[in-house]
Amino acid sequence: MRLDVVSIFPDYLAPLDLSLIGKARRDGLLDLHVHDLRDFTHDRHRTVDDTPYGGGAGMVMKPQPWSEALDHVLAQGKSIDATGRRRVPTLIVPGPGGEPFTQAIARELADEPWLAFACGRYEGIDERVYEWAGERMPVRVLSLGDYVLNGGEVAVLAMVEAIARLLPGVIGNAESLVEESHEDGLLEYPVYTKPATWDGREVPEVLLGGNHAAIATWRHQQRVERTAARRPDLLPPAAATSALGELEER
Numbered sequence: 001m002r003l004d005v006v007s008i009f010p011d012y013l014a015p016l017d018l019s020l021i022g023k024a025r026r027d028g029l030l031d032l033h034v035h036d037l038r039d040f041t042h043d044r045h046r047t048v049d050d051t052p053y054g055g056g057a058g059m060v061m062k063p064q065p066w067s068e069a070l071d072h073v074l075a076q077g078k079s080i081d082a083t084g085r086r087r088v089p090t091l092i093v094p095g096p097g098g099e100p101f102t103q104a105i106a107r108e109l110a111d112e113p114w115l116a117f118a119c120g121r122y123e124g125i126d127e128r129v130y131e132w133a134g135e136r137m138p139v140r141v142l143s144l145g146d147y148v149l150n151g152g153e154v155a156v157l158a159m160v161e162a163i164a165r166l167l168p169g170v171i172g173n174a175e176s177l178v179e180e181s182h183e184d185g186l187l188e189y190p191v192y193t194k195p196a197t198w199d200g201r202e203v204p205e206v207l208l209g210g211n212h213a214a215i216a217t218w219r220h221q222q223r224v225e226r227t228a229a230r231r232p233d234l235l236p237p238a239a240a241t242s243a244l245g246e247l248e249e250r
């Protein structure tokens with residue numbers, strides 16, 4: 001997978017050189033290119049923003065640097081797809097006004113050969129950039145959650161990790177991806193390791209007995225109960241009600 005990221009703070013993306021994502025890059029599983037938006041300005045101050053039309057606080061990111069930066073990204077697409085058209089990336093723009101970024105969307109994007117990320121700052125990017133980009137490639141505005149960050153870079157770090165870890169070969173043991181939170185609509189079960197007794201607290205007996213069927217049943221029940229307690233919105237109403245009812249009876 002090729003990833004392009006455009007930002008006025010390229011160093012913010014340095015953590016993508018670390019850990020499993022960094023190894024995936026060194027192993028050739030990820031081809032990451034970070035571009036400094038200011039390299040696509042033409043004034044002495046490398047200006048990327050200006051005051052908003054209509055007034056209001058803050059500054060808005062100017063359209064021209066973005067169009068030149070994204071044209072530069074598009075020009076990297078040498079390969080031609082089956083229909084004879086130059087391959088283009090899907091452009092992801094992180095922002096609080098976007099559709100929720102979910103595990104399902106991470107899985108969907110992990111199947112894409114090329115993603116580009118635009119990191120907005122200030123009060124946002126001039127709306128005409130979204131229109132301009134949408135005429136050249138698929139554009140998705142995605143949000144990590146209902147809160148506001150100072151820019152898109154932190155969101156890109158999270159999204160790239162969530163997507164890249166799903167690529168074959170990035171996580172050493174693909175089994176680790178099974179039964180994770182949100183993979184199948186349930187939260188993950190609680191985990192324990194040695195010692196069997198710590199701080200006077202015991203590991204659940206079922207996990208010590210080696211009965212794999214009983215362990216699987218216990219883990220599934222824990223997932224249902226944990227989901228009902230923390231994220232009932234993920235459960236069908238009836239399942240949430242009965243699981244919560246069982247919890248309250250204890």
Ligand SMILES: NC(=S)c1ccno1
Nearest residue numbers: 095096143144148149
């Ligand atoms: N909630 C998200 S993804 C965001 C990006 C910038 N500000 O908030």
